[in-house]
Amino acid sequence: MTQHLEELLAGWITHQRWFAGKGRAITELAVESATPLPLRGPAESFHQQVAGSCGATDAEVRHLIITVRQDGRTDRYQMLVGFRRELPHRLRHVQIGETPEGFAYDAAHDQEVTGVLLAAIAAGADVGPLRFRHMPGVEIDTSPRSLVLGAEQSNTSLVFGDAYICKLFRKIVPGVNPELEVVSALAERGAPNIARPYGWMEADVAGENTTLAFTQEFLATASDGWALALTSVRDLYGSLPGTPASDVGGDFAAEAHRLGAATARLHQEMAAAFPTATIDPHEVKRMVEGFRRRLDSAISEVPELGGHAAAAHAAFDRLAALDRPVTVQRVHGDYHLGQVMRTPSEWVVLDFEGEPGQPLNERRALDSPLRDVAGMLRSFDYAARHLLAGHPEAGTLAPRAAEWAERNRAAFIAGYSAGGGRIHGDDAVLLRALELSKAAYEVVYEARNRPNWLPIPLAAFQDEPAEPGPAG
Ligand SMILES: Nc1ncnc2c1ncn2[C@@H]1O[C@H](COP(=O)(O)OP(=O)(O)O)[C@@H](O)[C@H]1O
Ligand SMILES: O=P(O)(O)O[C@H]1O[C@H](CO)[C@@H](O[C@H]2O[C@H](CO)[C@@H](O)[C@H](O)[C@H]2O)[C@H](O)[C@H]1O
Secondary structure, eight states, X not given: OOOOHHHHHHHHGGGSTTOTTTTSOEEEEEEEEEEEOOSSOOSSHHHHHHHHHSOSOOOEXXXXXXXEEETTEEEEXXXXXXXESSOOGGGGGGEEEEETTEEEEEGGGOTTTTHHHHHHHHHTOEETTEEEEEOTTOOOXXXXXXXXXXXXXXXXXXXXXXXXXXXXXXXXXXXXXXXXXXXXXXXXXXXXXXXXXXXXXXXXXXXXXXXXXXEEEOOTTOEEHHHHHHHHHHHHHHSOTTOOGGGSTTOOHHHHHHHHHHHHHHHHHHHHHSOEEEEOHHHHHHHHHHHHHHHHHHHHHOGGGGGGHHHHHHHHHHHHHHOOOEEEEOOOSSOOGGGEEEOSSOEEEOOTTXXXXXXXXXXXXXXXXXXXXXXXXHHHHHHHHHTTTTXXXXXXXXXXXXXXXXXXXXXXXXXXXXXXXXXXXXXXXXXXXXXXXXXXXXXXXXXXXXXXXXXXXXXXXXXXXXXXXXXX
């Protein structure tokens, strides 16, 4: 039975990993803009590139921005929707449904058509309201075909050959995406530890120039930090009981140290590329109030967290009582092991978007660089603990997990200091408050996306004394 596209999308979108509104009923879904992508055309230069980069296809593809209304709030999402009279087997898993125009499907997965994005970026083309642009002086090879990255993501990334990765932002927030803004500024400075930016797609959304996609160098020979850390944790679990973590083959501490140093360098580059400031103790107290609001809102969504509220407030009280200024600058904002990749020569940092779901002005706001340090410390905890869930020997392995987390957290902080990052004195208080604020965010993230993982961020609150300790 054929149905209207909007009806089909309302059912389909809730099952997509990148859909941020899970668990809330959709009251309305509408198409805000629909732009046909030019897959065939006269032999002008852009269309020649398109012809070279797309397969012969009878598909029609539209770029859509849709609005989704839930709980009285409207969010925007971006999609490439393809239409075919017959859907080949390779695209059945991304079928959206049958419409009067044929089978609708998620065309980000259709390598016969995605080449149009790369060709448009290479040509700096305008396609209806969509503007495709590239960095000055870059040459883009439009011949490679794309594959959708398998990673569970907040967005959808297309990898073209082993040369480019093009991230289609799914939830669209009007404005320039911090990822484009930060990576371009760092690349202009010749900063290390980033992947080279190539180009982007933008359009005016709600009257604002808005980044819709970002293309950068694909690090074909790199491994992501999360995978490397898990290999190390598995090695430790598999080693003879009593073997110290330092003697296990897959020890990660040296890498954690290098990552800390790379993080410090990155913060220095970001401080040089963007403004910095110092916030006075009064503003620090306002920041703490923000942490408390975030905690309260997390508790209202995940009541189980309420049992840990006293411990979190104790950490926040200690920060409020410090009465000292804090240096702020642009930061990564959602820093964890899945955002860093180890190439043969260095750690590279990806995904400068900040926490998906937060308003753009918050994601671009100046913040303590220790927010990123706290994010990575949380990630070491995640890596150590996540293999314990459902493990038959979880009880005996738990102390080993704690040992791994402590060892790598310490190595990361030592590397950060050795690289020139500032952590001293009562920074530990700020760091702990930032860690628990991050853990509150993670509780909500896991409840929405991976309920089995909820115990991991919840455990972060257990080590915290519930009574406020002495300030300083
Ligand atoms: N430039 C790149 N080169 C190689 N792999 C990459 C690159 N950028 C991202 N990835 C891979 O894609 C994953 C998700 O990327 P990320 O930018 O974090 O997307 P999202 O915003 O959707 O979370 C990373 O963990 C990494 O494995
Ligand atoms: O990478 P994203 O921008 O999509 O970030 C979101 O998803 C992350 C998970 O993929 C999530 O990170 C959390 O899980 C990680 C392990 O999968 C762990 O290393 C992180 O420490 C933990 O925060 C991230 O919070 C979320 O914003």
